[in-house]
Every structure is written in structure tokens, then in C-alpha cells.
Amino acid sequence: MRRVRYLPWLYAGPTLLLLILFLVYPSLDTVRLSLLGPNSETFVALENYKYAFTTNEMWTAFRNNAVWLILFTVVTVAGGLIIAVLLDRVKYEPVAKSLIFLPQAISFVGAGVIWKFVYDYNPNVGLLNAILTGLFPNADPVGWLVNSNVATYALITTGIWMWTGFAMVILSAAVKDVPQEIMESARIDGANEWQLFWRITVPYIGSTIAVVTTTMIINVLKVFDLVYVMTAGRYQTNVIANQMYKELYINRQNGRASAISVILLVAIIPVMLFNIRRFQEQEAMR
Amino acid sequence: MNKIKKLLGRFPLHIVVITIALVWMTPSLGVLVNSFRTPQAMKTSGWWMMFVNPFDFTQWTLENYATVLTAQDLAISFRNSLLITIPATVLPILIAAFAAYAFAWMEFPGRQILFSIVVGLLVVPLQMTFVPVYTLFNRLGITGTFIAIWAAHTGYGLPFAVYLLRNFLGTLPKDLFESAWLDGASYWTAFWRLAVPLSVPSLASLAIFQFLWVWNDLLVALIYLGGTRRVAPLTVRVANLVNSLGADWHLLPAAAFISMALPLVVFFSMQRYFVRGILAGSVKG
Numbered sequence: 001m002r003r004v005r006y007l008p009w010l011y012a013g014p015t016l017l018l019l020i021l022f023l024v025y026p027s028l029d030t031v032r033l034s035l036l037g038p039n040s041e042t043f044v045a046l047e048n049y050k051y052a053f054t055t056n057e058m059w060t061a062f063r064n065n066a067v068w069l070i071l072f073t074v075v076t077v078a079g080g081l082i083i084a085v086l087l088d089r090v091k092y093e094p095v096a097k098s099l100i101f102l103p104q105a106i107s108f109v110g111a112g113v114i115w116k117f118v119y120d121y122n123p124n125v126g127l128l129n130a131i132l133t134g135l136f137p138n139a140d141p142v143g144w145l146v147n148s149n150v151a152t153y154a155l156i157t158t159g160i161w162m163w164t165g166f167a168m169v170i171l172s173a174a175v176k177d178v179p180q181e182i183m184e185s186a187r188i189d190g191a192n193e194w195q196l197f198w199r200i201t202v203p204y205i206g207s208t209i210a211v212v213t214t215t216m217i218i219n220v221l222k223v224f225d226l227v228y229v230m231t232a233g234r235y236q237t238n239v240i241a242n243q244m245y246k247e248l249y250i251n252r253q254n255g256r257a258s259a260i261s262v263i264l265l266v267a268i269i270p271v272m273l274f275n276i277r278r279f280q281e282q283e284a285m286r
Numbered sequence: 287m288n289k290i291k292k293l294l295g296r297f298p299l300h301i302v303v304i305t306i307a308l309v310w311m312t313p314s315l316g317v318l319v320n321s322f323r324t325p326q327a328m329k330t331s332g333w334w335m336m337f338v339n340p341f342d343f344t345q346w347t348l349e350n351y352a353t354v355l356t357a358q359d360l361a362i363s364f365r366n367s368l369l370i371t372i373p374a375t376v377l378p379i380l381i382a383a384f385a386a387y388a389f390a391w392m393e394f395p396g397r398q399i400l401f402s403i404v405v406g407l408l409v410v411p412l413q414m415t416f417v418p419v420y421t422l423f424n425r426l427g428i429t430g431t432f433i434a435i436w437a438a439h440t441g442y443g444l445p446f447a448v449y450l451l452r453n454f455l456g457t458l459p460k461d462l463f464e465s466a467w468l469d470g471a472s473y474w475t476a477f478w479r480l481a482v483p484l485s486v487p488s489l490a491s492l493a494i495f496q497f498l499w500v501w502n503d504l505l506v507a508l509i510y511l512g513g514t515r516r517v518a519p520l521t522v523r524v525a526n527l528v529n530s531l532g533a534d535w536h537l538l539p540a541a542a543f544i545s546m547a548l549p550l551v552v553f554f555s556m557q558r559y560f561v562r563g564i565l566a567g568s569v570k571g
Binding site: 005007008009011012014015016018019021022023024025026027029030033040083086087089090095096098099100101102103104105106107108109110112113114115116117118122123124125126127130161165166169170173218221222224225228229232241244245248249254257258260261262264265268271272273275276279280283 | 296299300302303304306307310311312313314316317320328329330331332333334381382384385387388389392393394397398400402403404405406407408409410411412413414415416417418419437438440441442444445448473477498501502503504505508509520521524525528529538539541542543545546549550552553554557560561564565
């Protein structure tokens with residue numbers, strides 16, 4: 001084999017240059033900018049971070065991201081797994097799968113419009129309030145997206161609707177990989193379906209569950225579009241990424257926006273390291 | 287007798303599965319139905335009333351679509367979305383294919399570390415890059431132009447594209463490439479004659495992914511393009527309409543469906559590749 005030293009760099013070079021230009025250098029520069037003022041001119045040390053951790057708006061955002069993190073992740077992963085296992089047992093699996101997977105093709109903006117109609121206050125428009133007032137004629141409609149007590153949960157529901165199909169597709173492939181012989185011999189030994197699920201399926205696909213969970217965690221930490229379209233962060237629904245957008249684009253506070261991004265990155269770093277380690281283990285096995 | 291028993295035993299399963307599927311499609315169905323209803327019908331009765339009187343033709347209309355496409359300029363936004371998405375899909379895949387080939391089949395110092403960095407970059411929040419890249423684009427005077435968004439989507443799309451293609455190329459048999467090189471084929475020839483043709487399924491998965499990701503993107507377009515009608519893609523326009531329509535809110539369902547039409551066609555016609563891409567993209571165990 002002819003070896004040309006510079007050849008790999010010709011093939012990989014354009015990619016490496018673009019990665020440096022659009023991801024590596026900007027990320028490092030953002031760390032620097034987070035220590036500077038609104039116009040990136042004066043040095044303010046940790047002022048922006050202090051701001052990020054002391055304002056009410058940011059605390060609302062942190063709290064909401066935490067609620068998202070728990071509810072969205074648990075429901076999409078557990079729901080996706082349950083649906084995958086159930087669908088595995090019916091003949092019309094492909095059709096049902098398509099329907100549940102479909103929202104993955106839609107933009108957050110489209111999903112936002114779709115669910116704004118579900119949540120509409122007027123029972124002649126909003127399905128949810130139509131059901132509510134239909135079942136309980138004395139009840140008042142609920143302003144799902146404007147009532148601070150429920151608005152974040154309404155947004156999370158929309159997110160779950162969009163992403164459960166993603167979890168389902170990956171977990172379904174893993175479920176189908178569980179060797180049938182193990183299942184059959186356990187059945188012969190008298191195990192019921194519930195035991196099969198917990199004792200065989202779940203342990204067998206453990207690593208896939210971990211992968212899907214990390215993907216969901218990243219999605220949740222970065223969640224922006226849904227909040228932007230459906231409530232614009234009002235009614236106690238603000239999230240970290242939306243606050244970053246506001247600081248950058250509306251308040252023109254480059255320093256604060258940068259500090260918020262860095263906080264977001266720090267939250268994601270554990271997941272990043274987890275991914276890199278998994279990848280290296282995988283490589284070692286090749 | 288046993289058969290009936292088995293059927294009855296599975297009855298709850300069918301109920302649960304069908305209920306889940308129906309619940310999942312109901313929200314989209316509602317907006318689809320409403321997009322064809324007159325403002326009057328939309329305001330006075332829920333879309334589900336169409337099951338009661340589907341043949342009351344006074345409720346049906348195409349007016350909403352006509353209005354959003356012309357008066358609200360969604361036809362222009364549709365064109366913009368296409369103009370943004372096609373180059374922003376082709377460019378990163380082309381560039382990434384060369385890099386993936388090098389990472390999979392060439393020896394060079396730092397190969398493992400560089401690729402681990404690519405894996406790390408997969409999850410970097412794009413927010414980390416906005417201020418510096420925005421400043422850079424401003425200095426170059428390309429903020430608000432398609433060039434800016436093509437460049438940004440190319441850069442942002444590369445980690446996933448390289449990751450997916452490299453993993454696929456790495457699974458091809460080593461002998462295949464080595465015998466080609468022994469026969470005197472250059473890296474260049476082996477790339478075009480072996481690597482590319484064999485990766486067509488992976489390239490298709492990747493193309494669908496990148497296409498949907500760019501078409502459905504709101505944030506990157508908001509930051510680098512802004513909201514002017516001349517350049518705004520569908521997502522940005524529809525997001526603006528949500529906040530600005532007011533009394534004309536009856537136009538929203540039609541607007542939303544125009545923004546979803548192409549992704550839905552892609553989804554239904556190429557679901558297999560889409561699923562394959564999702565499976566290959568998750569770091570597998």
C-alpha cells in the first residue's frame with residue numbers, strides 16, 4: 001500500500017477546519033465572552049454567572065428544566081419501551097408504529113400549532129377543554145397554556161408526544177434482538193409475561209435504554225422551540241435555552257447570553273464524557 | 287374453543303394498542319381537518335363535529351390555504367425553505383464523506399483522538415457558538431443571507447454526518463479495500479468506486495436526517511437569518527404568525543400544514559431509511 005503522508009489531511013481537512021470554525025473556536029470564545037460585559041468590551045469577571053444564578057427568571061428556568069428532565073425523560077423512555085413491547089405482539093405493528101413515530105418528522109413549530117389547538121381555552125376549539133366540560137358540565141375550561149400551574153406540564157406533554165416515537169423505534173429494535181430461545185425456555189419454566197419483561201427484556205436491552213436516556217437528557221437540556229412557539233417563556237414556562245435567546249437577541253447582553261450557554265454546556269458535559277467512553281469501549285471491541 | 291379464548295385474552299392488548307395509536311394521531315388530525323374549514327365553522331364548532339355532519343359542505347373550504355400562500359407570503363417562505371435546505375443537506379454530507387473515509391481507512395497520527403472529539407462535538411449545545419459565529423458573520427457582512435445559514439448548517443451538521451458514515455464505512459470488510467489498493471487503485475478511486483456506492487443506504491439515511499433537521503430548524507434560522515419575509519424559512523414565518531395573527535388565527539392550521547407537507551412526504555416515502563439512520567446514530571451497545 002502506497003502511503004502518502006499528507007493524503008489523510010486532504011480528505012479530513014475540510015471537515016476539521018469547519019469543525020474548528022463553527023464549533024471548537026466559538027465554544028472556547030464563548031467561555032471568554034462570558035467573562036465580559038454586554039458588548040464584550042469590559043471585563044466583569046464572574047458578574048454574568050452571578051446574574052445567572054441569582055435572578056428569578058433564571059431560577060424559574062432551572063426549575064422548569066429540572067421538571068422537564070425528570071418527566072420528559074422518564075415518560076418518553078418508559079412509554080417508548082412499553083409501547084415497543086406491546087406493539088411487538090400485534091400484527092398491525094407497522095401501522096401503529098408509523099402513527100406514533102410520525103411526530104418526529106414534524107417541526108417543533110408545527111407541533112406547537114397542533115397542540116395550541118388541543119389546549120385552546122374555547123371548548124368549541126380546544127379538544128381538551130371540550131372533553132373536560134363535556135364530562136363535567138359545571139367545570140370551567142382550563143387555560144392550559146396561560147395558567148402558570150399547568151403550562152409547563154402542557155408543554156412537556158407536547159414534547160412527550162413528539163419524542164416517544166423516537167425512543168420506541170430504538171427500543172423496539174433492541175426488544176426484537178432479545179433471543180427468542182431465552183424467552184421460550186423461561187416461559188416453559190413458568191415465568192409470566194410480567195416477569196419476562198423485568199427479568200429478561202429489561203436487563204438484556206439495558207445498554208440501549210442507557211443510550212436512549214442520554215439522548216433524551218440532551219434534548220431536554222436544550223429544549224427551546226416548543227417553549228418559544230407556544231408560550232415564549234411566559235406563565236412560568238421559561239427554560240434555560242429560551243432565556244439565552246432572550247439575553248442574546250432581545251436584551252443584547254452578549255456576556256449574560258454566553259454565561260448561560262456555558263452553564264448549559266457544563267450540564268451536558270457528563271453526558272458527553274459518557275458518550276465518548278462508550279464509543280471508545282465499542283472501538284476496543286472491534 | 288381455545289382459539290376464542292386466546293382471542294378474548296388478547297382483547298385488552300388490542301384495546302390498549304389501538305387507543306394509544308388513536309390518541310397519538312388525534313392532535314394532528316384535528317389541525318388537518320381545521321385547515322380545510324371556514325373561519326365561521328372553526329369558531330363555532332370543534333373539528334370533531336365533522337364526524338357528525340361531514341357532508342355539510344358549507345364548512346369546507348380551500349380559502350385558508352390560498353390566503354396564507356399569497357397574502358401571508360408562505361409561498362415565498364416555502365421557496366426559501368427549499369433554497370436553504372437543499373445546499374445545507376448536500377454540502378455537509380459531501381464534506382463529511384471524505385472525512386469519514388479518512389477516519390475509517392487511512393492511518394494518520396491523532397486519528398483516534400480527533401474522532402473522539404467529533405463524538406464529543408455531537409452534543410455541544412449550538413448556543414455555545416451563537417455569539418462568536420454571529421459576530422463573525424456580521425464582520426463578513428453575510429448575516430441575513432442564505433450563505434450564512436448554509437455555512438452554519440454545514441458546520442453544525444458535520445459531527446453527526448462524519449460519525450454515522452465513519453461507523454458504517456468501518457464495518458465494511460477490510461479485504462475489500464486492501465485488494466483494491468493492491469490492484470493499484472488509488473484512495474480516490476476506491477472512494478468513488480467502493481466506499482460511495484456501498485454507502486448509498488447510509489447516505490440516504492443521513493440525507494433524510496439532515497433534510498428534516500434543517501427544514502424543521504427554527505433556532506439557527508432565527509439567529510442568522512432573522513424574520514424578514516424575503517429570506518425567512520417556513521418555521522420562522524409560522525412561528526411569527528402564531529404571535530401576530532390575532533383575529534386571523536384561523537389561518538394557523540393551513541400555515542402549519544404547509545410547513546409540514548414536505549417532511550411528511552419524505553417521512554412516509556422513506557421511513558425505512560429514516561429508522562435505519564436513527565438506529566445507526568444512537569451510540570449502540
